[in-house]
Amino acid sequence: MISKNAVSKFGDLKTPFYYYDLNVLKSNLDTLKKESQNSGYKVHYAVKANANPRILKIISSYGFGADCVSWNEIDSALKAGFDPSKVVFAGVGKSDYEIKNAINAGIYCFNVESIPELEVIEQFASELNKTVQIALRINPLVEAHTHKYITTGVEESKFGIHTWELENVLKALTAMKHIILIGIHFHIGSQITRMAVFQSLCTHINELQDWFANRNVDLKVVNVGGGLGIDYKNPDKAPVFAEYFNLMHEFIDLKPGQELHLEPGRSVVGQCGSLISKVLYIKKGSNTIFAIIDAGMTDLIRPALYQAHHKIENLTSKGSIYKYDVVGPICESSDTFARYIELPETHRGDIIAIRSAGAYGEAMASRYNLRDLPGTVFSDEL
Ligand SMILES: *Cc1c(COP(=O)(O)O)cnc(C)c1O
Numbered sequence: 380m381i382s383k384n385a386v387s388k389f390g391d392l393k394t395p396f397y398y399y400d401l402n403v404l405k406s407n408l409d410t411l412k413k414e415s416q417n418s419g420y421k422v423h424y425a426v427k428a429n430a431n432p433r434i435l436k437i438i439s440s441y442g443f444g445a446d447c448v449s450w451n452e453i454d455s456a457l458k459a460g461f462d463p464s465k466v467v468f469a470g471v472g473k474s475d476y477e478i479k480n481a482i483n484a485g486i487y488c489f490n491v492e493s494i495p496e497l498e499v500i501e502q503f504a505s506e507l508n509k510t511v512q513i514a515l516r517i518n519p520l521v522e523a524h525t526h527k528y529i530t531t532g533v534e535e536s537k538f539g540i541h542t543w544e545l546e547n548v549l550k551a552l553t554a555m556k557h558i559i560l561i562g563i564h565f566h567i568g569s570q571i572t573r574m575a576v577f578q579s580l581c582t583h584i585n586e587l588q589d590w591f592a593n594r595n596v597d598l599k600v601v602n603v604g605g606g607l608g609i610d611y612k613n614p615d616k617a618p619v620f621a622e623y624f625n626l627m628h629e630f631i632d633l634k635p636g637q638e639l640h641l642e643p644g645r646s647v648v649g650q651c652g653s654l655i656s657k658v659l660y661i662k663k664g665s666n667t668i669f670a671i672i673d674a675g676m677t678d679l680i681r682p683a684l685y686q687a688h689h690k691i692e693n694l695t696s697k698g699s700i701y702k703y704d705v706v707g708p709i710c711e712s713s714d715t716f717a718r719y720i721e722l723p724e725t726h727r728g729d730i731i732a733i734r735s736a737g738a739y740g741e742a743m744a745s746r747y748n749l750r751d752l753p754g755t756v757f758s759d760e761l
Pocket residue numbers: 425427428446448469470566568569570604605606607642643644645646
């Protein structure tokens with residue numbers, strides 16, 4: 380719920396903006412910290428979900444690590460107080476300067492996705508006279524049952540190393556003197572809501588663990604990536620961290636001394652953010668009514684990019700219910716937040732909240748149509 384106090388202040392603010400409810404964020408982080416302490420599993424927050432400096436600062440203050448996919452993310456994480464010894468660097472296309480900077484920053488681990496990438500890291504580590512820890516990102520061929528654009532663990536995915544290539548990877552590694560293999564890494568997709576998917580991932584990981592053990596390769600870290608989904612239909616519902624941690628505990632067979640690492644992104648920040656917008660015009664279509672709002676796909680691209688559902692609320696009207704298509708001002712037909720949804724009778728000037736927008740919202744905003752980037756407002760500023 381967005382508080383009455385907050386709603387009463389929204390009218391005076393320049394829209395659109397992201398409203399972050401810090402109580403929701405902190406309550407999530409408290410749960411996550413408790414689960415992490417109880418289980419001993421280590422959490423690296425996936426910065427790409429939301430890299431707002433203030434949010435990063437709050438997350439780092441809990442002592443979590445950071446999972447980054449670019450040098451700029453690493454830089455932002457370090458500036459926000461994350462310890463370099465708790466920073467991991469993932470991504471299928473790390474560029475030369477990103478690798479060199481990350482080596483110099485002394486990050487914990489590179490999650491590596493191919494033999495050519497290993498060769499480049501070995502070369503730069505050797506030139507810089509450093510030793511680098513890496514984990515192999517393996518594609519375990521688990522179908523995540525989520526939107527195809529956010530599925531990453533299938534045969535045709537560009538991500539990860541295929542299991543049929545692992546033998547060659549180990550061979551290549553024996554010649555690399557500046558690289559230490561410390562673990563295996565997985566990330567099979569995002570917005571995963573079927574717990575059975577994670578269970579199946581655990582089964583694959585256990586098999587792979589045996590594969591490495593049979594070759595006398597010691598792995599200190601098993602990193603299961605992120606992917607835990609949130610309930611977009613119920614924006615006030617907290618993510619199911621306890622269920623997720625319990626599942627890992629039940630189904631992953633860790634070897635003695637092994638650490639389990641998790642990289643949640645969406646589930647940490649998704650529910651704390653709402654995109655707040657004003658209605659510009661109500662326009663009759665031939666078989667629908669358009670509510671044209673001042674937020675567009677440049678502010679929140681998920682509906683246009685992934686056909687994602689976000690709950691939409693009119694915060695200022697209590698009229699009778701009508702059906703609306705809620706659309707933005709951008710010159711693209713895909714700039715549609717929802718079709719044929721029920722809202723109380725909506726007028727120019729009404730304030731609209733697009734809920735559950737804390738993850739992959741502000742972080743994916745663009746300046747297409749030369750629009751301004753959305754603003755940000757935190758609950759403790761009102
Ligand atoms: C995006 C990403 C995550 C976070 O995924 P969520 O679905 O937001 O939890 C974790 N690890 C890696 C490697 C990623 O690319």
